[in-house]
Amino acid sequence: MKTGFCGLGNMGEAMAATLVAAGFDVTVWNRSPEPVQALAEKGATSADTVQQAAENADILIAMLPDDTVTRQVLVESGALDALPEGAVFINMATVSIAFSRELDEFLAGKGLHYLAAPVLGRPDVAAAGALNILAAGRQDALDTAMPVLEAMGSKVWHFGDEPQQANAVKLAVNAMIAGAIGMMGESVALAQGYGIDRGQFIELISTTLFASPVYQGYGRAIAEERYEPAGFKLSLGLKDVRLALEAGERVNVPQPISAILRDALIDALAHHQGDQDWASLARVATRRAGQE
Structure with a gap:
């Protein structure tokens, strides 16, 4: 073949x-x-x-x-x-x-x-x-x-x-990954606000309640602040969340959480993170909390 x-x-x-x-x-x-x-x-x-x-x-x-x-x-x-x-x-x-x-x-x-x-x-x-x-x-x-x-x-x-069905699944999954990264960033910022080590916090969540590849893989990157080289660029993550929102609009599915994630990704892009791994979306929350 x-x-x-x-x-x-x-x-x-x-x-x-x-x-x-x-x-x-x-x-x-x-x-x-x-x-x-x-x-x-x-x-x-x-x-x-x-x-x-x-x-x-x-x-x-x-x-x-x-x-x-x-x-x-x-x-x-x-x-x-x-x-x-x-x-x-x-x-x-x-x-x-x-x-x-x-x-x-x-x-x-x-x-x-x-x-x-x-x-x-x-x-x-x-x-x-x-x-x-x-x-x-x-x-x-x-x-x-x-x-x-x-x-x-x-x-x-x-x-x-219909080929579009596979694309819809992929966009839905990528929106979920963006949500996981964004939520980890907010939770890390909250824990750090009370003096908790980010690595210890990530170890807790990724080995207990959230012991899954997304939380473990991206969690390690967030814990180590290891965003380069990018496995998947943040700019491409923004593209995918935008496409998910567009796909939702086609079938009248509101996606308010994805809209918030889009704006957070734009914030990251404005701070020159476009070529970093999209795990660096977590930096938006820590930066807004004055932790960077």
Whole structure:
């Protein structure tokens, strides 16, 4: 099965590497050449253009930052037109509901299949091939794509026949993660206000009532004030919360907590935290409390 992969950031490079290690015939492309060269050394085929990654591919996978970049790189460039009829395009990025619908209609008109398959997990999880993959699209397309998805993830969750359904789940989950980080920041500030060590407080919550990956992983970063290098940039977190709010408005779902989180993320951006890990959202609460 010939697979093209475009978008080799922190997540994409790790995901493509798992496919190469699993023995898939993978052609890779990226806007900057360094990750392409690194994967070529591991056995991938390098493409000079994104169209080359798409040509003759049974499956084309994209892991690009947002709607705008994905549209420019794949739609406006004509790269998706290079896919052979019947091929499956898998968009694994977090994109808007509107753009997911647009892609579905665009590809169907060309005799191509579309799967939305955003993921849960950070780069280290991707490198281990242990992502949770949130897939939605027609069953026949999912059946075709399942071998590559299973190589990248520990579980593939099928959420329906409409690709936008997977995007809705991903946006809802990311809003919840932002809420967890924001609440940890407020609670750390409260505890510190009474002289409690932040590390001790985080250890308490992450090993007892909130013993889960989100509180443990982001909690450690908050306890150690370790926000660089970013596993997931705060600016991208703001993008996802905005998309969640937009998705809610489409189906008349008020999200007042997410609106507060959006404003807190904007506050962080105004304080030059955009390139930090989004765990640094916790700094907003401690800064407002005069603890920085």
